[in-house]
Amino acid sequence: MFSIGQLSKQTGVKVPTIRYYEQVGxxxxxGRTEGNQRRYDKDGLERLGFIRHARDLGFxxxxxxxxxxxxxxxxxxxxxxxxxAQHQLTDVREKLLRLKALETExxxxxxxxxxxxxxxxxxxxxxxxxxxxxxxxx
Amino acid sequence: MFSIGQLSKQTGVKVPTIRYYEQVGxxxxxGRTEGNQRRYDKDGLERLGFIRHARDLGFxxxxxxxxxxxxxxxxxxxxxxxxxAQHQLTDVREKLLRLKALETExxxxxxxxxxxxxxxxxxxxxxxxxxxxxxxxx
DNA sequence: CTTGAAGCTCTAGTCACTAGAGGTTGTAGA
DNA sequence: TCTACAACCTCTAGTGACTAGAGCTTCAAG
Numbered sequence: 353m354f355s356i357g358q359l360s361k362q363t364g365v366k367v368p369t370i371r372y373y374e375q376v377g378x379x380x381x382x383g384r385t386e387g388n389q390r391r392y393d394k395d396g397l398e399r400l401g402f403i404r405h406a407r408d409l410g411f412x413x414x415x416x417x418x419x420x421x422x423x424x425x426x427x428x429x430x431x432x433x434x435x436x437a438q439h440q441l442t443d444v445r446e447k448l449l450r451l452k453a454l455e456t457e458x459x460x461x462x463x464x465x466x467x468x469x470x471x472x473x474x475x476x477x478x479x480x481x482x483x484x485x486x487x488x489x490x
Numbered sequence: 491m492f493s494i495g496q497l498s499k500q501t502g503v504k505v506p507t508i509r510y511y512e513q514v515g516x517x518x519x520x521g522r523t524e525g526n527q528r529r530y531d532k533d534g535l536e537r538l539g540f541i542r543h544a545r546d547l548g549f550x551x552x553x554x555x556x557x558x559x560x561x562x563x564x565x566x567x568x569x570x571x572x573x574x575a576q577h578q579l580t581d582v583r584e585k586l587l588r589l590k591a592l593e594t595e596x597x598x599x600x601x602x603x604x605x606x607x608x609x610x611x612x613x614x615x616x617x618x619x620x621x622x623x624x625x626x627x628x
Numbered sequence: 629c630t631t632g633a634a635g636c637t638c639t640a641g642t643c644a645c646t647a648g649a650g651g652t653t654g655t656a657g658a
Numbered sequence: 659t660c661t662a663c664a665a666c667c668t669c670t671a672g673t674g675a676c677t678a679g680a681g682c683t684t685c686a687a688g
Binding site: 493510514523524525526527545550551552 | 677683684685
Binding site for chain 2: 398401402405406409410419422423430433434436437438440441444445447448451452454455457458459461462465473474475476477480481483
């Protein structure tokens with residue numbers, strides 16, 4: 353049996369975050385000692401590991417809730433889990449595209465200036481003021 | 491002179507967002523009609539355009555406040571503006587790296603499953619449960 | 629002069645935590 | 659067995675950048 357602090361150390365999830373996960377229903381309410389402190393078993397450890405991993409991969413709390421739900425109903429099709437993962441992948445790819453465009457634009461802006469003028473003729477400020485300067489869309 | 495709605499249409503920034511920008515000090519308080527409605531001139535339009543563009547590039551409100559501050563003090567060095575932009579670029583590049591790693595991992599997870607099993611032997615769920623499956627770090 | 633779209637302020641909600649106050653419990657050492 | 663104190667508890671509020679809604683007022687066209 354682990355205390356919340358031990359669970360925290362083993363998973364790398366902060367103590368208040370674990371309590372938060374319980375509050376929003378991601379983690380099932382833990383058992384308590386007589387003095388009302390949470391105690392976890394191996395099962396709780398694994399569940400939190402799952403959540404941690406999924407959060408690291410950018411899944412929303414909502415998506416993780418759905419995944420855990422699927423886990424607990426082995427009769428349901430695995431297809432739904434795959435769909436959630438595919439959706440997350442699409443999401444990540446969209447963000448990647450957007451960030452790549454931002455990078456291009458920022459390189460143009462940030463490297464276009466030698467930093468030696470004053471802000472009256474600053475290339476950075478001028479670029480931000482005038483969208484026309486941009487090559488791409490955003 | 492524009493109303494807040496006209497300003498919104500011209501810049502693509504939503505009306506409540508314009509009010510929010512004023513509230514947090516990003517936009518100087520607009521002049522008002524006798525009936526207390528905001529009125530903007532060309533200057534306000536340009537300032538909002540600047541903010542919009544910078545937000546689109548992912549600059550924080552704080553960073554934009556600093557940039558506007560620099561704009562209003564033409565005696566100050568342009569170097570600070572360049573530094574802010576460089577910082578933003580570094581930030582974007584970090585996010586890009588992270589997202590690329592996520593993409594790789596998600597491709598492995600989401601495409602590794604044919605979606606035809608049940609959640610008992612689902613590759614997606616197994617991968618999320620066990621960090622060992624991962625090739626990279628995250 | 630009427631009507632209704634657009635404006636106003638203020639409060640609260642979003643997501644996923646994080647911080648802090650103020651009190652209680654568990655456990656190691658004396 | 660006692661004591662000290664780290665770790666725990668609950669509750670509220672704050673973060674960033676908005677967004678939504680209630681309830682009211684003003685503007686401008688017909």
